[in-house]
Amino acid sequence: MTKIDWYILRKFIGTFIYSLMILLVISVVIDVTEKIDDFMSNNLSFYTIVVDYYFGFIPHIAALLFPLFIFISVIFFTSKMAYRTEIVAILCSGVSFRRFLRPYWVGAFLFGGLLWLGNRWTVPVANKIRTKFEAEYVHKKKAQLNMYDKTIRVDSFTYVTFGSYDPNYKSGSNFLYEDVRGQNIKFKMKADRISWDSVAGKWKLDYVTMRAINGLKERWWSKTDTTIKIPLNPKEMYEEKNIQEAMTTPELDTYIAREELKGAEGLNTFYVEKYRRTASSGAVVILTLIGGIIASKKVRGGSGLHLAVGIVISASYIIFLQFSTVFSIKADLNPLLAVWIPNFLFGGLAFWLYLRAPK
Numbered sequence: 187m188t189k190i191d192w193y194i195l196r197k198f199i200g201t202f203i204y205s206l207m208i209l210l211v212i213s214v215v216i217d218v219t220e221k222i223d224d225f226m227s228n229n230l231s232f233y234t235i236v237v238d239y240y241f242g243f244i245p246h247i248a249a250l251l252f253p254l255f256i257f258i259s260v261i262f263f264t265s266k267m268a269y270r271t272e273i274v275a276i277l278c279s280g281v282s283f284r285r286f287l288r289p290y291w292v293g294a295f296l297f298g299g300l301l302w303l304g305n306r307w308t309v310p311v312a313n314k315i316r317t318k319f320e321a322e323y324v325h326k327k328k329a330q331l332n333m334y335d336k337t338i339r340v341d342s343f344t345y346v347t348f349g350s351y352d353p354n355y356k357s358g359s360n361f362l363y364e365d366v367r368g369q370n371i372k373f374k375m376k377a378d379r380i381s382w383d384s385v386a387g388k389w390k391l392d393y394v395t396m397r398a399i400n401g402l403k404e405r406w407w408s409k410t411d412t413t414i415k416i417p418l419n420p421k422e423m424y425e426e427k428n429i430q431e432a433m434t435t436p437e438l439d440t441y442i443a444r445e446e447l448k449g450a451e452g453l454n455t456f457y458v459e460k461y462r463r464t465a466s467s468g469a470v471v472i473l474t475l476i477g478g479i480i481a482s483k484k485v486r487g488g489s490g491l492h493l494a495v496g497i498v499i500s501a502s503y504i505i506f507l508q509f510s511t512v513f514s515i516k517a518d519l520n521p522l523l524a525v526w527i528p529n530f531l532f533g534g535l536a537f538w539l540y541l542r543a544p545k
């Protein structure tokens with residue numbers, strides 16, 4: 187890293203931080219305008235709003251637009267350098283274009299790594315703060331609807347079925363517990379009523395009948411009431427929206443593994459979130475290179491033309507990402523492929539632009 191490299195890298199970091207701060211201020215002002223009635227109707231103090239909400243909202247919005255503002259920042263400061271003929275002077279001094287891009291690589295991996303770490307731990311924690319506040323004060327929680335004939339696989343051999351279940355009272359009726367080994371049912375238990383005992387952390391059953399089956403032998407008995415401990419929490423009976431955003435990556439991996447064990451369907455949403463956290467870091471690197479290559483050429487339109495091109499490319503990236511993720515969630519496209527398709531396409535664009543760039 188020479189003085190020129192540090193000069194470019196400082197411009198990269200400084201421009202991005204400045205752009206990000208402006209974005210965050212604008213985002214907070216718009217959000218306050220939208221939610222001011224909710225804040226006032228709940229008599230929330232300034233401290234509560236800032237600590238219990240905006241400490242979660244700011245990391246969320248920053249991570250959401252992080253790659254795109256990296257891209258705009260790179261185009262902005264690089265086009266300024268090109269307009270002042272600084273890049274021409276650097277290349278005329280004998281520095282190759284590939285060597286000129288070194289500080290862009292360094293900055294891209296620096297910010298990409300920062301986003302990767304944030305997406306895995308910091309942003310999910312912030313989303314927990316944000317979603318909890320919104321559920322309590324902005325989007326008032328509605329009464330959860332009863333569920334009927336819900337079957338869940340709780341481990342490798344055990345299936346439970348609720349004839350009906352009321353999430354509000356954490357109780358249900360016509361409960362069935364089955365232990366299935368291969369093609370054979372080894373144990374079956376029925377209960378007229380089931381309810382959650384929060385103190386004991388177990389399910390309480392009323393009017394229970396049980397059958398143990400061993401080949402041709404079968405034993406039957408009944409109880410008025412009993413308790414059973416199974417790896418199923420009442421919270422898991424109610425499907426909340428966007429819960430994947432509030433899970434750290436280890437929590438997300440654990441949740442996916444547990445749901446796969448239960449035989450749950452519709453897990454592509456969680457896989458998309460898992461893979462997106464890494465793919466967005468890759469997008470930072472790709473968009474940085476595209477921005478540096480495009481804006482390094484001096485044109486008559488100056489920064490305005492470069493920024494216009496940058497906005498078009500940014501919009502195209504968002505459109506491709508939305509299309510691919512929707513196809514994954516709704517049409518069963520491989521989630522890993524879905525989140526990386528925009529990176530593959532724009533990575534090819536970056537390589538093509540590099541080949542055409544003046545060396």
